[in-house]
Amino acid sequence: MSINFKELANKYETPYYVYDFDYITSKYNELKGAFKARKSLVAYAVKANSNLSVIKHLASLGAGADCVSIGEVKRALKVGIAPYKIIFSGVGKIDSEIKEALTLGILMINVESDAELNRVEQIAKELDVVARISVRVNPNIDPQTHPYISTGLHENKFGVDIDTAKRMYIQCKNSQHLEPTGVHLHIGSQLTELQPIKESVKIVADLVKNLAAIKIELSFFDVGGGLGIVYDDEKLIDTNEYAQSILECLFGLDITVICEPGRFLVGNSGVFVTKVLYEKVNGNKRFVIVDGAMNDLLRPSLYNAYHKVEVLNDNQEFSECNLVGPVCESGDFFAKDVKLPKTQHNDLVAIYSAGAYCFTMASNYNTRGKVAEIAYENNKHRLIRKRESFEDIIALEEEYIK
Known part of the structure; x- marks a missing residue:
């Protein structure tokens, strides 16, 4: 990445994304190309990074949108999806x-119960x-990822089992106001093993074939997202192998594949830049105390997630430290015991x-304003x-002061 972080700091101040x-x-293009042998839609998972300019950029490439609130639906529509x-x-x-989703006429509502x-x-x-309607099926396959971002087991709150899904599709077929359109699965995020994905797709593909036998024909097969990225030294799933394993399971089905990448598309595009305030022992x-904090980037505090950290100076005197922010919480850290x-x-x-x-998980905790976001292209x-600004933060409260 050839971005001049110092130039951006001088122009936009810190912290920034x-x-x-x-x-x-x-x-x-890598993911879309992997599915070139089949009709496909790359529906960007807006929750990963919901900045309007990010969504618009992906829309310009041909992406759709996977949304988990009506607000995200409106974001997608606003930028032209x-x-x-x-x-x-x-x-x-x-x-x-x-009600609003139905009025807007989106592709489908993915129901989970x-x-x-x-x-x-x-x-x-x-x-x-x-x-x-699309029904989210929970295939009860261990995705082998962090438990907070696992979604494909019966112990998770997401989706329904195969038998329940079948009953729901029959209800759709028999209803004047429901149209069975697609099927959906998503077993978790930051996936680095192909086998759980393949097993899950096969289970759901068998359901689609069984539905076809009773004259319920679906048009879309949504494999969800979750492809992992490199944070540290992860060995990733090859994109072409990923696509091929899915297409093999769907052989014989005339159905459009949808995938819902979020982290895969934008995760390693982003850098959070903060500056050192001072050190203490x-x-x-x-x-090492910096001006960024957990309200700006929560993942280390929430998941104990690893993010590579680099101090942009030439000093070669390394020692172990905790990289922390100003927020009044012991959980306010970006890295612990890092050299x-x-x-x-x-x-x-x-x-x-x-x-x-x-940024999408950022807050105004401690009345800290959300930081600037910058595009580099x-x-x-x-x-x-x-x-x-402070005025932005209090804007929705000020008129109600008594």
Whole structure:
């Protein structure tokens, strides 16, 4: 990555996020190309990074959108993604969201329980429309990932088992207001093993074949997302092998493949850049304190997730330390027991693999404004979200002060 972090710090201040849009383009083309033998839709998982400019960039490449709130649906529509390329997923859609999704005419609503299907049917009846439905199937396969991002086991809250799914599809077929359109699975995020994916796809493909035998023909097979990226030294799934293993399971089915990458497309496009405030030593423990914090990048605190850290100076005097922020929590850290060089005030620190599930999970904890986001494309940079001011933070509260 040839981005001049110091130049950006001088122009936009720190902390900030910067995203390499050329990298995003290359990852999209890689995945889309892997499925070239079959009709396919790459539906970007908006939750990974919901900046409007990021979504618009992917839309310009031909991507659709996988959304888990009506807000994400509106983001996708706002930047030009066509309704027929948008899927609305999530285990807990409220009535107003379902109603709006049906009114907007998106590709399909991905339902995750028979209770939810009943609500969609009732709302569709009230609107006198037909709701296109996909059912999320939980194949009960261990995805071999972090338990917080595992979604394909019966102990997880997501999806339904095969028998329940079959009953739901029969309900759709027999309803005047439901249309069985697709099937969906997603067993987890940051997947680095191909076998669980292949096993899951085979189970769900068998369901599709069984449904076809009773005259329920589906048009879309959504394999979800979850392809892992390199944070440290992970061995990744080959994209072509991934696609080929899915297509083998779907042999004989005339069905469009949908995949929902998020982290895969944007994770390693992003860098979070923060600056050193000062160092301190408590007993034998060294701390490097920076101006970024857990409210800006939560993953290390939430998951104990690893992000590669680099101090952008030439000092060769390394020692072990904790890299921490100003927030008043012991959980406010980016790295623990990591070897970093001796730092000086205003040295920049780059935290890599920060394009996915970083800014989107940011908060205003401690009344800290959310940081700036910057796009880098064709060797040029531009602001795609300004830094929040104090006035921005209190805007929705101020008029209610008594």
